[in-house]
Amino acid sequence: MTPPNTARRRETSRRAILTAAFDLLQEVEYAKLSIEGIAARAGVGKQTIYRWWPSKGAVVLDAFLMLSEGAEGEPIRLPDTGDLAADLTEVLRATVVELTDARYEQPMRALATEIAHDPELAATYAQRLDGPLREAKRQRLRSAQLAGQLADDLDLDVAVDLIWGPLFQRWLHRGGPLTTDYTDRLVATALDGLRPRR
Amino acid sequence: MTPPNTARRRETSRRAILTAAFDLLQEVEYAKLSIEGIAARAGVGKQTIYRWWPSKGAVVLDAFLMLSEGAEGEPIRLPDTGDLAADLTEVLRATVVELTDARYEQPMRALATEIAHDPELAATYAQRLDGPLREAKRQRLRSAQLAGQLADDLDLDVAVDLIWGPLFQRWLHRGGPLTTDYTDRLVATALDGLRPRR
Numbered sequence: 001m002t003p004p005n006t007a008r009r010r011e012t013s014r015r016a017i018l019t020a021a022f023d024l025l026q027e028v029e030y031a032k033l034s035i036e037g038i039a040a041r042a043g044v045g046k047q048t049i050y051r052w053w054p055s056k057g058a059v060v061l062d063a064f065l066m067l068s069e070g071a072e073g074e075p076i077r078l079p080d081t082g083d084l085a086a087d088l089t090e091v092l093r094a095t096v097v098e099l100t101d102a103r104y105e106q107p108m109r110a111l112a113t114e115i116a117h118d119p120e121l122a123a124t125y126a127q128r129l130d131g132p133l134r135e136a137k138r139q140r141l142r143s144a145q146l147a148g149q150l151a152d153d154l155d156l157d158v159a160v161d162l163i164w165g166p167l168f169q170r171w172l173h174r175g176g177p178l179t180t181d182y183t184d185r186l187v188a189t190a191l192d193g194l195r196p197r198r
Numbered sequence: 199m200t201p202p203n204t205a206r207r208r209e210t211s212r213r214a215i216l217t218a219a220f221d222l223l224q225e226v227e228y229a230k231l232s233i234e235g236i237a238a239r240a241g242v243g244k245q246t247i248y249r250w251w252p253s254k255g256a257v258v259l260d261a262f263l264m265l266s267e268g269a270e271g272e273p274i275r276l277p278d279t280g281d282l283a284a285d286l287t288e289v290l291r292a293t294v295v296e297l298t299d300a301r302y303e304q305p306m307r308a309l310a311t312e313i314a315h316d317p318e319l320a321a322t323y324a325q326r327l328d329g330p331l332r333e334a335k336r337q338r339l340r341s342a343q344l345a346g347q348l349a350d351d352l353d354l355d356v357a358v359d360l361i362w363g364p365l366f367q368r369w370l371h372r373g374g375p376l377t378t379d380y381t382d383r384l385v386a387t388a389l390d391g392l393r394p395r396r
Binding site for chain 1: 227228229307310311313314315317320321323324328339346347348349350352353355356357359360362363364365366367368370371372373374380383384387388389390391392393394395
């Protein structure tokens, strides 16, 4: 068994490393982020980092997981006022605020692009970070479906992708401004579809 | 004026560099692609590359532009049989084939992630590579709109994002299998919307 003091010291080092990685990503571009740099900022030896993480992408992912730990094990929930359009509009507007927040934008871009090149990291991300969030989105849509507000035969995974995929792409590729006009139209168009409603 | 022979030699070097970059991306991961490596493979001095391109991301973008030059200035067109669902389904299935083609996948991932970190490259990409393609998508939707198959007040940019955004995100983040079942549902759900059709 690991003695309690050792476990506590390890946890302190782990948090220092993750905080250092996150902070550094606000100062340097991801390509220039190094394990050496993280170790120096965290005040640990770089071997400690190499021992605990397979890549710098994995460190960044764990830094995001630490940030989302705040909720203390409670499952994520999307607002559910009974008005699906209003709830989704609110969530998407809040997502834009987060995506463009100076503290998070560079680290999120780093994570998004590491996942694109690293299938193993993508699997961990899908399971631990995106998984619980996606489940919350699905639950909100399921609640609307049970209330007869969404089609009975709707594929909830496709529905989640339709609402959040366009926003992600526009953000990642800077394809256009992330205005509330855009997010509100996106929600309305996804709900109503492209065809005329008669 | 540049003498014709010099111009011809330049064009030969330019094509050799772009081909070398594209080929190398099938052998090494993007992080390990270097200007030195491209120069060696192309048989040119690395100063030539530094003189013509500001970054390796810009080389990769030009490599894709060279590939799309085949059409000899003709504008891109999406199929238009009059059956929008069938046409979009065909286009999305073909896009999946391209996105998962071993020759293109790594270079496309490299380009997608460089754009995420480089606003200037993103602007060039939006204008020169994605712009003409997006215009073709908008034209196909506009044709359906004129035929009364799409809502009169539809925002065509939001509509393009709704159809292609989810596919891009699933591909980039490996969020799930890129099956024809997925692309077909995506088209059907975007056209009909999430709400029940009565």
